[in-house]
Amino acid sequence: MLETAEVRRQLTHRLAELKKAQAQRRASADAARTAFDAILEREIAPTMRQFAQALKAEGFAFSVQTPAGAARLVSDRSSDNAIDVFLEVGGAQPAVIVRSAYSRGRRQLEDERTLAQGEAIGRIDGERVLAVLLDVIEPFVER
Template identity: 80%
Template sequence: MLETAEVRRQLTHRLAELRKAQAQRRAAAETARAAFEGVLEREIAPTVRQFAQALKAEGFTFSVQTPASTVRMVSDRSSDNVVDIVLELGAAQPAVVVRSAYTRGRRQLEDERTLAQGDAIASLDGERVLAALLDVIEPFVER
Protein backbone atom coordinates (compact mmCIF):
# COMPACT_ATOMS: atom_id res chain seq x y z
CA MET A 1 0.00 0.00 0.00
CA LEU A 2 1.20 3.52 -0.80
CA GLU A 3 2.03 6.00 1.89
CA THR A 4 -0.41 8.91 2.16
CA ALA A 5 2.48 11.35 2.07
CA GLU A 6 3.70 9.88 -1.24
CA VAL A 7 0.23 10.12 -2.79
CA ARG A 8 -0.07 13.76 -1.71
CA ARG A 9 3.44 14.57 -2.96
CA GLN A 10 2.69 13.14 -6.41
CA LEU A 11 -0.71 14.82 -6.53
CA THR A 12 0.80 18.18 -5.57
CA HIS A 13 3.46 17.77 -8.26
CA ARG A 14 0.85 16.89 -10.91
CA LEU A 15 -1.39 19.82 -9.95
CA ALA A 16 1.58 22.19 -10.26
CA GLU A 17 2.31 20.81 -13.75
CA LEU A 18 -1.33 21.28 -14.77
CA ARG A 19 -1.42 24.87 -13.50
CA LYS A 20 1.75 25.67 -15.42
CA ALA A 21 0.34 24.11 -18.62
CA GLN A 22 -2.92 26.00 -18.17
CA ALA A 23 -1.06 29.30 -17.77
CA GLN A 24 0.92 28.56 -20.94
CA ARG A 25 -2.29 27.76 -22.86
CA ARG A 26 -3.86 31.02 -21.68
CA ALA A 27 -0.79 32.99 -22.76
CA ALA A 28 -0.78 31.24 -26.15
CA ALA A 29 -4.49 31.97 -26.56
CA GLU A 30 -3.98 35.67 -25.80
CA THR A 31 -1.06 35.88 -28.22
CA ALA A 32 -3.12 34.12 -30.91
CA ARG A 33 -6.12 36.37 -30.26
CA ALA A 34 -4.01 39.51 -30.67
CA ALA A 35 -2.36 38.16 -33.83
CA PHE A 36 -5.72 37.12 -35.27
CA GLU A 37 -7.32 40.52 -34.64
CA GLY A 38 -4.50 42.18 -36.59
CA VAL A 39 -4.54 39.77 -39.50
CA LEU A 40 -8.36 39.75 -39.55
CA GLU A 41 -8.51 43.47 -40.32
CA ARG A 42 -5.41 43.59 -42.50
CA GLU A 43 -5.71 40.42 -44.62
CA ILE A 44 -8.70 38.16 -44.00
CA ALA A 45 -11.67 40.56 -44.18
CA PRO A 46 -10.43 42.45 -47.27
CA THR A 47 -9.66 39.19 -49.09
CA VAL A 48 -13.09 37.73 -48.29
CA ARG A 49 -14.75 40.96 -49.49
CA GLN A 50 -12.79 40.85 -52.76
CA PHE A 51 -13.70 37.18 -53.18
CA ALA A 52 -17.41 37.92 -52.64
CA GLN A 53 -17.24 40.73 -55.22
CA ALA A 54 -15.60 38.39 -57.74
CA LEU A 55 -18.30 35.78 -57.08
CA LYS A 56 -20.96 38.44 -57.61
CA ALA A 57 -19.42 39.31 -60.98
CA GLU A 58 -19.81 35.61 -61.89
CA GLY A 59 -23.47 35.58 -60.84
CA PHE A 60 -23.13 34.15 -57.32
CA THR A 61 -24.21 36.68 -54.72
CA PHE A 62 -22.76 36.50 -51.23
CA SER A 63 -22.88 38.93 -48.33
CA VAL A 64 -19.87 39.46 -46.08
CA GLN A 65 -20.49 39.90 -42.38
CA THR A 66 -17.97 40.57 -39.65
CA PRO A 67 -19.47 39.59 -36.31
CA ALA A 68 -17.11 39.63 -33.31
CA SER A 69 -13.71 38.26 -34.34
CA THR A 70 -15.12 36.39 -37.33
CA VAL A 71 -15.56 36.87 -41.04
CA ARG A 72 -18.63 35.21 -42.50
CA MET A 73 -19.59 34.94 -46.15
CA VAL A 74 -23.29 34.05 -46.56
CA SER A 75 -25.00 33.05 -49.78
CA ASP A 76 -27.86 35.39 -50.68
CA ARG A 77 -29.73 32.34 -52.04
CA SER A 78 -29.76 30.45 -48.74
CA SER A 79 -28.65 31.63 -45.33
CA ASP A 80 -27.71 28.00 -44.59
CA ASN A 81 -24.82 28.28 -47.06
CA VAL A 82 -21.97 29.96 -45.19
CA VAL A 83 -18.20 30.14 -44.98
CA ASP A 84 -16.76 31.30 -41.64
CA ILE A 85 -13.16 32.14 -40.82
CA VAL A 86 -12.71 32.04 -37.06
CA LEU A 87 -10.10 31.70 -34.35
CA GLU A 88 -10.52 28.37 -32.56
CA LEU A 89 -9.08 28.39 -29.06
CA GLY A 90 -10.49 25.07 -27.84
CA ALA A 91 -7.82 22.85 -29.39
CA ALA A 92 -4.41 22.06 -27.93
CA GLN A 93 -2.96 24.86 -30.05
CA PRO A 94 -4.90 27.98 -31.18
CA ALA A 95 -5.84 27.81 -34.86
CA VAL A 96 -7.54 29.86 -37.56
CA VAL A 97 -10.21 27.63 -39.05
CA VAL A 98 -12.29 27.88 -42.23
CA ARG A 99 -15.71 26.33 -41.66
CA SER A 100 -18.22 25.88 -44.44
CA ALA A 101 -21.80 24.70 -44.20
CA TYR A 102 -24.15 24.12 -47.09
CA THR A 103 -27.32 22.25 -47.92
CA ARG A 104 -27.97 19.53 -50.46
CA GLY A 105 -31.68 18.85 -50.50
CA ARG A 106 -32.55 18.40 -46.85
CA ARG A 107 -29.04 17.45 -45.76
CA GLN A 108 -26.84 19.99 -44.01
CA LEU A 109 -23.18 19.31 -44.83
CA GLU A 110 -20.20 20.85 -43.06
CA ASP A 111 -16.48 21.08 -43.65
CA GLU A 112 -13.69 22.43 -41.46
CA ARG A 113 -10.11 23.16 -42.46
CA THR A 114 -7.22 24.61 -40.51
CA LEU A 115 -5.73 27.69 -42.14
CA ALA A 116 -2.95 28.40 -39.62
CA GLN A 117 -1.91 27.30 -36.13
CA GLY A 118 0.06 28.86 -33.30
CA ASP A 119 2.75 31.32 -34.35
CA ALA A 120 1.79 30.99 -38.04
CA ILE A 121 -1.42 32.96 -37.35
CA ALA A 122 0.46 36.26 -37.31
CA SER A 123 1.93 35.58 -40.76
CA LEU A 124 -1.35 34.74 -42.51
CA ASP A 125 -1.63 36.58 -45.80
CA GLY A 126 -4.24 37.17 -48.45
CA GLU A 127 -2.81 34.47 -50.72
CA ARG A 128 -3.38 31.73 -48.14
CA VAL A 129 -6.86 33.04 -47.37
CA LEU A 130 -7.71 33.10 -51.08
CA ALA A 131 -6.38 29.55 -51.54
CA ALA A 132 -8.59 28.35 -48.67
CA LEU A 133 -11.64 30.09 -50.12
CA LEU A 134 -10.99 28.57 -53.54
CA ASP A 135 -10.77 25.13 -51.89
CA VAL A 136 -14.15 25.40 -50.14
CA ILE A 137 -16.19 27.27 -52.77
CA GLU A 138 -17.11 24.31 -55.03
CA PRO A 139 -20.38 23.27 -53.33
CA PHE A 140 -21.57 26.87 -53.31
CA VAL A 141 -21.21 27.40 -57.05
CA GLU A 142 -22.50 24.05 -58.32
CA ARG A 143 -25.72 24.48 -60.26
Protein backbone atom coordinates in the same frame (compact mmCIF):
# COMPACT_ATOMS: atom_id res chain seq x y z
CA MET B 1 0.97 -0.14 -0.83
CA LEU B 2 2.14 3.41 -1.42
CA GLU B 3 2.89 5.83 1.34
CA THR B 4 0.31 8.59 1.75
CA ALA B 5 3.06 11.19 1.73
CA GLU B 6 4.32 9.89 -1.63
CA VAL B 7 0.83 10.02 -3.16
CA ARG B 8 0.37 13.61 -1.95
CA ARG B 9 3.83 14.62 -3.19
CA GLN B 10 3.14 13.26 -6.68
CA LEU B 11 -0.33 14.81 -6.72
CA THR B 12 1.04 18.19 -5.66
CA HIS B 13 3.70 17.97 -8.38
CA ARG B 14 1.11 17.07 -11.03
CA LEU B 15 -1.23 19.88 -9.95
CA ALA B 16 1.64 22.37 -10.23
CA GLU B 17 2.41 21.09 -13.76
CA LEU B 18 -1.24 21.44 -14.77
CA LYS B 19 -1.46 24.96 -13.35
CA LYS B 20 1.66 25.98 -15.28
CA ALA B 21 0.32 24.42 -18.51
CA GLN B 22 -3.02 26.19 -18.03
CA ALA B 23 -1.28 29.55 -17.62
CA GLN B 24 0.73 28.88 -20.79
CA ARG B 25 -2.45 27.97 -22.72
CA ARG B 26 -4.14 31.16 -21.51
CA ALA B 27 -1.15 33.26 -22.59
CA SER B 28 -1.04 31.46 -25.94
CA ALA B 29 -4.77 32.03 -26.46
CA ASP B 30 -4.42 35.74 -25.63
CA ALA B 31 -1.52 36.12 -28.07
CA ALA B 32 -3.49 34.24 -30.74
CA ARG B 33 -6.54 36.50 -30.23
CA THR B 34 -4.39 39.60 -30.64
CA ALA B 35 -2.71 38.21 -33.77
CA PHE B 36 -6.01 37.00 -35.22
CA ASP B 37 -7.77 40.33 -34.68
CA ALA B 38 -4.99 42.10 -36.60
CA ILE B 39 -4.93 39.53 -39.41
CA LEU B 40 -8.72 39.48 -39.61
CA GLU B 41 -8.82 43.21 -40.25
CA ARG B 42 -5.72 43.39 -42.46
CA GLU B 43 -5.88 40.19 -44.55
CA ILE B 44 -8.89 37.91 -44.03
CA ALA B 45 -11.85 40.32 -44.32
CA PRO B 46 -10.43 42.29 -47.30
CA THR B 47 -9.60 39.06 -49.17
CA MET B 48 -13.09 37.70 -48.50
CA ARG B 49 -14.61 40.97 -49.77
CA GLN B 50 -12.56 40.75 -52.98
CA PHE B 51 -13.60 37.11 -53.34
CA ALA B 52 -17.30 38.03 -52.91
CA GLN B 53 -16.96 40.73 -55.58
CA ALA B 54 -15.35 38.25 -57.97
CA LEU B 55 -18.14 35.74 -57.28
CA LYS B 56 -20.76 38.42 -58.00
CA ALA B 57 -19.02 39.22 -61.29
CA GLU B 58 -19.38 35.52 -62.18
CA GLY B 59 -23.09 35.50 -61.30
CA PHE B 60 -22.93 34.12 -57.75
CA ALA B 61 -24.41 36.46 -55.17
CA PHE B 62 -22.40 36.43 -51.93
CA SER B 63 -21.91 38.98 -49.16
CA VAL B 64 -19.30 39.33 -46.44
CA GLN B 65 -20.30 39.78 -42.83
CA THR B 66 -17.85 40.52 -40.05
CA PRO B 67 -19.38 39.63 -36.70
CA ALA B 68 -17.08 40.17 -33.72
CA GLY B 69 -13.96 38.05 -34.06
CA ALA B 70 -14.88 36.35 -37.34
CA ALA B 71 -15.52 36.82 -41.04
CA ARG B 72 -18.35 35.19 -42.94
CA LEU B 73 -18.94 34.77 -46.66
CA VAL B 74 -22.65 34.07 -47.01
CA SER B 75 -24.80 33.27 -50.02
CA ASP B 76 -27.43 35.90 -50.74
CA ARG B 77 -29.77 33.08 -51.79
CA SER B 78 -29.62 31.11 -48.55
CA SER B 79 -28.07 32.14 -45.25
CA ASP B 80 -27.52 28.41 -44.55
CA ASN B 81 -24.80 28.45 -47.21
CA ALA B 82 -21.77 30.17 -45.71
CA ILE B 83 -18.04 30.04 -45.16
CA ASP B 84 -16.89 31.17 -41.71
CA VAL B 85 -13.34 32.03 -40.67
CA PHE B 86 -12.85 32.24 -36.90
CA LEU B 87 -10.40 31.64 -34.07
CA GLU B 88 -10.80 28.47 -31.99
CA VAL B 89 -8.93 28.52 -28.67
CA GLY B 90 -10.44 25.41 -27.06
CA GLY B 91 -7.95 22.88 -28.40
CA ALA B 92 -4.36 22.11 -27.50
CA GLN B 93 -3.25 25.07 -29.63
CA PRO B 94 -5.25 28.08 -30.82
CA ALA B 95 -6.24 27.65 -34.46
CA VAL B 96 -7.90 29.63 -37.22
CA ILE B 97 -10.70 27.47 -38.58
CA VAL B 98 -12.49 27.72 -41.91
CA ARG B 99 -15.94 26.14 -41.67
CA SER B 100 -18.15 25.79 -44.70
CA ALA B 101 -21.81 24.90 -44.28
CA TYR B 102 -24.15 24.29 -47.18
CA SER B 103 -27.42 22.53 -47.85
CA ARG B 104 -28.25 19.86 -50.37
CA GLY B 105 -31.99 19.38 -50.36
CA ARG B 106 -32.90 18.89 -46.72
CA ARG B 107 -29.41 17.85 -45.66
CA GLN B 108 -27.07 20.35 -44.05
CA LEU B 109 -23.41 19.52 -44.75
CA GLU B 110 -20.33 20.97 -43.06
CA ASP B 111 -16.61 20.92 -43.66
CA GLU B 112 -13.89 22.27 -41.36
CA ARG B 113 -10.29 23.03 -42.18
CA THR B 114 -7.47 24.53 -40.18
CA LEU B 115 -6.00 27.62 -41.81
CA ALA B 116 -3.22 28.13 -39.23
CA GLN B 117 -2.27 27.08 -35.70
CA GLY B 118 -0.27 28.64 -32.91
CA GLU B 119 2.34 31.18 -33.95
CA ALA B 120 1.50 30.69 -37.65
CA ILE B 121 -1.73 32.65 -37.06
CA GLY B 122 0.19 35.91 -37.22
CA ARG B 123 1.66 34.94 -40.60
CA ILE B 124 -1.62 34.36 -42.46
CA ASP B 125 -1.63 36.34 -45.70
CA GLY B 126 -4.18 37.08 -48.39
CA GLU B 127 -2.83 34.38 -50.71
CA ARG B 128 -3.31 31.72 -48.07
CA VAL B 129 -6.87 32.93 -47.39
CA LEU B 130 -7.63 32.94 -51.12
CA ALA B 131 -6.24 29.40 -51.51
CA VAL B 132 -8.55 28.01 -48.83
CA LEU B 133 -11.54 29.91 -50.21
CA LEU B 134 -10.86 28.43 -53.65
CA ASP B 135 -10.67 24.97 -52.04
CA VAL B 136 -14.00 25.21 -50.23
CA ILE B 137 -16.09 27.14 -52.79
CA GLU B 138 -16.98 24.17 -55.03
CA PRO B 139 -20.27 23.10 -53.38
CA PHE B 140 -21.46 26.71 -53.37
CA VAL B 141 -21.03 27.26 -57.11
CA GLU B 142 -22.21 23.88 -58.42
CA ARG B 143 -25.26 24.27 -60.61
